[in-house]
Amino acid sequence: MNPDLFFQYMLAGITYGFLYAIVAIGFNIIYNTTGIINFAQGEFVMLGGMFAITLNNILPLPLAIAAAVVITMLIGALLEILFIRWLDNPSVLRMIIITIGLSILIRELALHFWGETVFSLPYFTGNELSTVSILGAKVSPQVLWVIGVSIIMVTALSLFFKFTFTGQQMRACAANRLAARLCGINAKNMVTFSFMLSAGIGAVAGSVISPITYTQYDIGPGLAIKGFTVAILGGLGNSVAAVIAGLLLGLIESFSIIVIPLAFQEAVSISILLIILFVRPHGLFGRSDTASLKEF
Amino acid sequence: MLKIKNLEAGYGKLRVLKRISMHIDTGEIVTIIGANGAGKTTLLYTIAGMIKATAGEISLYNQNIIRTNPESIVAAGCSLVPEGRQMFSTLSVKENLVLGGYVQRKQKVDQKEELQKIYDIFPVLKEREDQLAGTLSGGEQQMLAMGRALMAHPKLIMMDEPSTGLAPLIVKDIFAIINRLRDAGNTVLLVEQNAKAALAIADRGYVLETGKIILQGPAEDLLNNQDVQRAYLGRDVSTEGAQCELD
Ligand SMILES: Nc1ncnc2c1ncn2[C@@H]1O[C@H](COP(=O)(O)OP(=O)(O)OP(=O)(O)O)[C@@H](O)[C@H]1O
Ligand SMILES: [Mg+2]
Numbered sequence: 001m002n003p004d005l006f007f008q009y010m011l012a013g014i015t016y017g018f019l020y021a022i023v024a025i026g027f028n029i030i031y032n033t034t035g036i037i038n039f040a041q042g043e044f045v046m047l048g049g050m051f052a053i054t055l056n057n058i059l060p061l062p063l064a065i066a067a068a069v070v071i072t073m074l075i076g077a078l079l080e081i082l083f084i085r086w087l088d089n090p091s092v093l094r095m096i097i098i099t100i101g102l103s104i105l106i107r108e109l110a111l112h113f114w115g116e117t118v119f120s121l122p123y124f125t126g127n128e129l130s131t132v133s134i135l136g137a138k139v140s141p142q143v144l145w146v147i148g149v150s151i152i153m154v155t156a157l158s159l160f161f162k163f164t165f166t167g168q169q170m171r172a173c174a175a176n177r178l179a180a181r182l183c184g185i186n187a188k189n190m191v192t193f194s195f196m197l198s199a200g201i202g203a204v205a206g207s208v209i210s211p212i213t214y215t216q217y218d219i220g221p222g223l224a225i226k227g228f229t230v231a232i233l234g235g236l237g238n239s240v241a242a243v244i245a246g247l248l249l250g251l252i253e254s255f256s257i258i259v260i261p262l263a264f265q266e267a268v269s270i271s272i273l274l275i276i277l278f279v280r281p282h283g284l285f286g287r288s289d290t291a292s293l294k295e296f
Numbered sequence: 297m298l299k300i301k302n303l304e305a306g307y308g309k310l311r312v313l314k315r316i317s318m319h320i321d322t323g324e325i326v327t328i329i330g331a332n333g334a335g336k337t338t339l340l341y342t343i344a345g346m347i348k349a350t351a352g353e354i355s356l357y358n359q360n361i362i363r364t365n366p367e368s369i370v371a372a373g374c375s376l377v378p379e380g381r382q383m384f385s386t387l388s389v390k391e392n393l394v395l396g397g398y399v400q401r402k403q404k405v406d407q408k409e410e411l412q413k414i415y416d417i418f419p420v421l422k423e424r425e426d427q428l429a430g431t432l433s434g435g436e437q438q439m440l441a442m443g444r445a446l447m448a449h450p451k452l453i454m455m456d457e458p459s460t461g462l463a464p465l466i467v468k469d470i471f472a473i474i475n476r477l478r479d480a481g482n483t484v485l486l487v488e489q490n491a492k493a494a495l496a497i498a499d500r501g502y503v504l505e506t507g508k509i510i511l512q513g514p515a516e517d518l519l520n521n522q523d524v525q526r527a528y529l530g531r532d533v534s535t536e537g538a539q540c541e542l543d
Contacts, residue, residue: 165401172384172395179382182344184370184399184448 017250023227042220048203049215076199235283385430396444
């Protein structure tokens with residue numbers, strides 16, 4: 001393989017890797033505060049992209065994206081308030097089925113509003129033909145946007161959890177919900193907040209990635225599976241591990257084209273997921289004895 | 297300060313507390329003793345609002361709190377140091393304490409000062425400030441659990457078996473601190489397996505058996521009560537004389 005092609009594969013791997021990592025972090029945030037996997041996480045990415053695209057018809061791009069993120073966050077909060085908040089001690093299975101139901105519901109509504117058309121946001125800077133040269137290789141500026149925004153988002157999130165009082169409260173609920181309530185923290189509000197936060201970062205990811213991957217009403221489940229694989233690979237609940245695992249999956253997928261036909265690419269992540277579930281269910285980086293300790 | 301009348305509570309169909317009536321006056325240490333499974337923890341959780349009562353009344357400062365959620369009960373000045381300590385294991389000692397002061401967030405309290413007050417009572421926590429709570433020893437965890445509850449400025453502090461699993465020397469420390477808390481004007485509701493130590497520092501006590509209060513009175517009276525001695529103090533008065541002779 002020539003170095004140029006190698007570099008292009010690597011870039012594609014990193015770009016998708018960050019997307020998967022963001023979806024996985026969305027899973028983690030909700031998992032940490034509730035103990036459930038929110039299978040509607042991929043739909044948040046889709047909604048972010050779709051709203052940004054629609055709003056971009058009437059608003060300039062930055063405003064359209066900001067509005068799309070806010071709308072998606074409100075939808076996240078609303079879903080939690082309507083379908084999850086009022087349940088008293090629901091079983092994990094029941095919660096998971098609810099989130100699968102929500103994912104189907106959102107997809108059907110999206111199909112109703114936007115149809116099957118494939119949309120995309122314009123490139124944030126330049127167009128599909130413009131390139132930036134890095135170390136002699138040509139890189140699409142949108143790829144830099146994806147990487148940059150992802151890194152900023154992951155950093156901001158870890159600062160949020162470490163240094164803000166709301167972030168500390170969310171960590172407290174994740175670490176010990178009972179104790180959090182005994183400290184006077186409203187654990188239910190924290191769950192709503194975690195849905196908002198996951199929806200928000202999903203929507204940001206859905207917007208920056210849209211010019212590259214395009215957006216359609218049904219991109220959610222595919223992303224959810226990738227994100228889930230990454231979340232499990234990283235050991236559920238851990239954000240730094242999710243980034244590493246995301247990049248790993250992105251790169252494996254990208255380079256697998258050399259040995260596996262493109263049509264089977266989707267099978268790569270499913271196979272990894274199954275292998276991990278069989279061999280190391282607590283993830284590559286998790287230790288089985290600390291798997292019950294939740295941290296962001 | 298706290299009045300409970302004909303309280304009933306349980307888990308689903310299981311009735312645990314049966315017509316419990318009791319009261320706590322300001323500045324008292326009141327202890328509840330009882331065997332495993334008597335319902336002591338259930339009673340504390342019901343007062344704290346974590347378990348919903350099915351009948352009866354609980355009033356805190358003449359306010360009925362039977363339908364109040366746990367968050368508001370803490371804000372109203374009643375904190376629970378739960379059984380098993382319940383640390384935020386993945387957070388630092390300091391973060392645990394700061395979260396304990398959550399209900400004081402609107403009071404514009406000086407956080408440094410608040411923490412210092414806790415460190416004055418539990419100097420060991422100051423040394424461990426940045427350590428993860430999950431890595432503390434059992435005794436240190438108990439101190440952190442108490443410190444965390446105190447950060448909320450409770451007027452009534454309820455403690456569920458603070459001495460469990462601790463070495464006798466540490467238990468002595470913990471009881472000394474409970475005494476100091478009362479001297480500082482707090483009111484304490486203490487649940488203990490260690491009935492002797494609990495009755496020794498308490499003003500009054502209640503004996504709970506299978507969800508019912510079967511005995512109550514000044515702590516001294518309970519200490520001298522034959523039934524209590526036989527069941528909870530591990531002393532059988534009627535055979536004690538005989539044993540002495542054997543020795
Ligand atoms: N979450 C629960 N679900 C169902 N039953 C419970 C639950 N917690 C406690 N119980 C039952 O309620 C009864 C009282 O339990 P509780 O924990 O209040 O006792 P306790 O007096 O605190 O005992 P210990 O001294 O062992 O702590 C027991 O029979 C117990 O099995
Ligand atoms: Mg108990």
